[in-house]
């Protein structure tokens with residue numbers, strides 16, 4: 001990979017800036033924002049602002065950059081998308097709410113949906129008309145997602161769904177959900193799962209927010225009781241949902257892995273303000289952090305490029321996510337070290353109104369756990385790259401019904 005920007009990439013960066021400066025104000029780099037939507041003063045207004053910005057981008061051809069042209073995208077590489085995101089992060093624009101829609105459901109529908117699904121979902125997703133959430137994890141099915149027990153039974157032209165999901169980000173504001181449910185209990189666990197698109201306003205769905213350590217409530221418990229979903233909302237083959245979910249998860253990991261972040265300069269600034277920028281230990285850690293940023297940036301570009309070309313789940317996605325996790329851990333520890341005792345303060349009493357504690361120190365776990373923990377990513381690298389044996393077990397051959405629970 002050539003790390004220098006080509007003339008084509010530099011021209012693209014200039015176009016990004018032109019679009020952004022025509023539609024938004026440049027952000028003052030010294031201001032730090034807590035971007036968790038439920039910590040916004042008015043969440044509803046925040047969600048609306050996110051929808052409006054998404055529509056502005058879509059109408060001007062700046063949404064879904066890596067999506068194929070035929071589905072409203074621009075067919076660009078992950079590198080180009082990375083350039084746009086990097087530029088966008090310098091502007092005061094409400095981003096968020098669409099990671100699941102654009103980053104996960106879009107690629108899933110493109111890969112597995114029927115023409116009707118593509119018609120119903122892709123354009124509205126790009127224009128910010130549909131907020132999506134991901135109804136995958138359950139109380140006893142997180143890392144071992146294929147152990148999920150939410151059940152869907154066919155009844156005429158509908159499936160009837162009962163079960164419970166947990167950690168569902170944005171479910172409380174979502175229009176649609178990507179739902180995994182078990183449709184066959186008599187086959188090994190990966191082979192009896194189906195992927196559904198569910199309208200979150202369907203009767204029988206109850207969403208209960210979960211309060212996090214940061215004070216926000218980004219994610220939820222979702223209870224499903226006799227929820228009726230039309231057969232037409234099955235994405236991919238019945239009982240073939242695991243393969244469909246792999247597209248969703250790979251896209252999610254590629255997105256997290258490509259998160260370049262723009263926080264390094266802020267950490268240097270913090271060190272200067274706390275008078276420790278000349279401390280040799282802090283300087284060494286800053287150098288390590290900078291290296292981590294660069295590693296995760298370029299590995300992320302590779303992961304995103306692979307995903308945008310429709311390449312099957314590749315270990316580079318897991319490597320990229322591990323790189324981001326390590327960087328976030330390093331950064332969380334370093335900002336606390338720099339702030340010293342002030343790092344224990346909270347809210348308005350804390351430096352920069354608690355930005356570092358909320359977004360960097362506590363916030364690190366969002367990306368380190370969400371989308372599959374770093375331990376799980378290491379297992380994937382171990383098995384698929386290093387060729388190490390799988391964990392022993394009979395769960396890939398025994399009917400799900402007969403496994404101990």
Ligand SMILES: Cc1cc2nc3c(=O)[nH]c(=O)nc-3n(C[C@H](O)[C@H](O)[C@H](O)COP(=O)(O)OP(=O)(O)OC[C@H]3O[C@@H](n4cnc5c(N)ncnc54)[C@H](O)[C@@H]3O)c2cc1C
Pocket residue numbers: 133134135136137138139140141142143144166167168169170219365366367369370371372373374375376379
């Ligand atoms: C901010 C955030 C947002 C999220 N949003 C969503 C969402 O929108 N939708 C959704 O469906 N889910 C979501 N999740 C859930 C997330 O996918 C799960 O939390 C994650 O997959 C881990 O599952 P778990 O919490 O059940 O932990 P467990 O699977 O119980 O893991 C507990 C610990 O054991 C380790 N472990 C487990 N299995 C292994 C193994 N085989 N080898 C080595 N170590 C192992 C894990 O690494 C972890 O440290 C979100 C999570 C977070 C933190």
